[in-house]
Amino acid sequence: xxxxxxxxxxxxxxxxxxxxxxxxxxxxxxxxxxxxxxxxxxxxxxxxxxxxxxxxxxxxxxxxxxxxxxxxxxxxxxxxxxxxxxxxxxxxxxxxxxxxxxxxxxxxxxxxxxxxxxxxxxxxxxxxxxxxxxxxxxxxxxxxxxxxxxxxxxxxxxxxxxxxxxxxxxxxxxxxxxxxxxxxxxxxxxxxxxxxxxx
Ligand code: TYD
Numbered sequence: 001x002x003x004x005x006x007x008x009x010x011x012x013x014x015x016x017x018x019x020x021x022x023x024x025x026x027x028x029x030x031x032x033x034x035x036x037x038x039x040x041x042x043x044x045x046x047x048x049x050x051x052x053x054x055x056x057x058x059x060x061x062x063x064x065x066x067x068x069x070x071x072x073x074x075x076x077x078x079x080x081x082x083x084x085x086x087x088x089x090x091x092x093x094x095x096x097x098x099x100x101x102x103x104x105x106x107x108x109x110x111x112x113x114x115x116x117x118x119x120x121x122x123x124x125x126x127x128x129x130x131x132x133x134x135x136x137x138x139x140x141x142x143x144x145x146x147x148x149x150x151x152x153x154x155x156x157x158x159x160x161x162x163x164x165x166x167x168x169x170x171x172x173x174x175x176x177x178x179x180x181x182x183x184x185x186x187x188x189x190x191x192x193x194x195x196x197x198x199x
Contacts, residue, residue: 001199002082002119004093007127008161010134010141011179012186016127017091019187020194024087032081035091036066036073043069059104066097067114074118082119095124095174099164123197125190126169129179131158 003020007013014035021033037051038044047069050057057065070093081088094115101111129137135155169176175193179186 001087002078002121003087003089003194003199004095004121004124005089005091005127006093006095006099006124006165006174007179008129008131008134008158008165010137010158011127011129012137012183013125013127013179014091015183016125016177016179016186016190017089019183020190021089023187023191024089030084030086032077032086032088033091034073034077034088036093036096037069038073038077041069041072041076043072059101059106060110062104063097063101063106063111063114066101070094070097070115070118078119090121093121093124094118095126095165095168095172098168098172099161103160103164123194123199124169124172124174125193126165126174126176127179127186128162128166128169128176131155131162133180134158134162 005013005017005020017033017035021031024031036044037047043065047065050062050065073090078088078090094111097106097111097115098108102108132155135158138154166176168174175197177186177189177193
């Protein structure tokens with residue numbers, strides 16, 4: 001079984017991925033909790049450097065790097081775990097490319113082409129929160145003052161990412177979960193949604 005969590009920064013998708021993994025492990029399941037960009041593969045290392053680079057890479061370059069990291073992720077981690085009948089939970093997957101790189105202007109047919117061979121998740125859960133809620137969580141997490149203007153810009157960006165996620169969720173059949181409230185509340189919603197889907 002292959003479960004993916006998607007959502008904007010500050011949505012709580014990482015927390016939810018971990019809570020679901022812990023829940024399944026307590027029930028005796030074998031679970032692989034993983035994420036993109038990957039943490040342990042060299043492609044993820046380069047991707048993170050690229051994302052932080054001042055020499056802003058072309059959006060298609062980012063899409064290709066994400067796909068390269070995804071290919072390593074699939075071949076080294078995801079596929080072997082699925083073949084061993086383990087449950088794979090990934091924080092971000094190709095849904096992120098169809099949101100972020102699409103917003104950067106990369107055409108859908110290009111994204112479709114470079115992502116066409118990757119295994120389809122059994123379910124993709126979109127942890128949805130309004131941009132303001134995500135921003136509050138991000139500010140609560142990071143200390144220091146970014147300056148008001150930058151905050152507004154970031155809020156606008158979070159809004160557009162959220163809109164794109166909701167649009168793609170509808171097209172691709174993602175399960176949309178209300179990410180507001182306590183982590184435990186949201187976790188219960190996630191479990192409920194998985195049950196509704198017979199998982
Ligand atoms: P990360 O620091 O892991 O952020 P987060 O905590 O939000 O997951 O960096 C991931 C960033 O990479 C995030 O801003 C989204 C972006 N990303 C893409 O643009 N395309 C992709 O295909 C993926 C997987 C991530």
